[in-house]
Amino acid sequence: MAGRTLLMSLVRRNLVNGVRSYSNDAPPINVKYGNREVVGFGLNGEASYLDLEDFPYPAIRYKEITPDIQALKEKEKGDWKKLSTNEKKELYRASFCQTFAEIDAPTGEWKSITGCAAFGIGIALWIFILLKTYVYPPLPHTFSREWQLATYDRLVKLDANPIWGDWKRKEK
Structure with a gap:
């Protein structure tokens, strides 16, 4: 150059x-x-x-x-x-x-491009599944549905971060 x-x-x-x-x-x-x-x-x-x-x-x-x-x-x-x-x-x-x-005139090149893209996506998905299965640690217990519902109930009982319709008036 x-x-x-x-x-x-x-x-x-x-x-x-x-x-x-x-x-x-x-x-x-x-x-x-x-x-x-x-x-x-x-x-x-x-x-x-x-x-x-x-x-x-x-x-x-x-x-x-x-x-x-x-x-x-x-x-x-x-x-x-x-x-x-x-x-x-x-x-x-x-x-x-x-x-x-x-x-x-169409060349049919789109077929090879689509095939290569699908092959690449398939390889990426298999790598993700293998990593998720064998490499990553299990999720903590706080990710369970029961724990999330219990946390939500606790926040409601504590009245944490309430949202009221009118900002001037606070009703309980």
């Missing part, structure tokens, strides 16, 4: 590697990473591919440019009515990995 911060401050001052640069922006459009074309700014200005609904246009294309895709790109420059449905799909898949319907 600190190294990246230092590098970015040097880039802003145009002093990277002792060479004065005149641009500190993101890479220009149509620069290639490997054989993948950069087509935009990206989510954070970095050339990365992410399938996100919130940000539907990734910075780089999904697939590398192969001769087949290059031929389709040349054909794409003409009339789109001449392209078949499969060719249009292949062009789409060259730029994007998933469609919006595929991004929204």
Whole structure:
């Protein structure tokens, strides 16, 4: 993190590697990473591919440019009515990995999360039962129902902490 911060401050001052640069922006459009074309700014200005609904246009294309895709790109420059449905799909898949319907499709991940949570709760309950049975001492006799009722009766007879309806008037 600190190294990246230092590098970015040097880039802003145009002093990277002792060479004065005149641009500190993101890479220009149509620069290639490997054989993948950069087509935009990206989510954070970095050339990365992410399938996100919130940000539907990734910075780089999904697939590398192969001769087949290059031929389709040349054909794409003409009339789109001449392209078949499969060719249009292949062009789409060259730029994007998933469609919006595929991004929204349920994955079933909730089942494993629910199972792991239930397993964890079960383990915690077993640990609690074992601790309650073998580790904790028994409760004192003052926790019994008879003792609590006797204490309550004693407090009533002693008139301890009476609550009266009107604070000015005390009736007995």
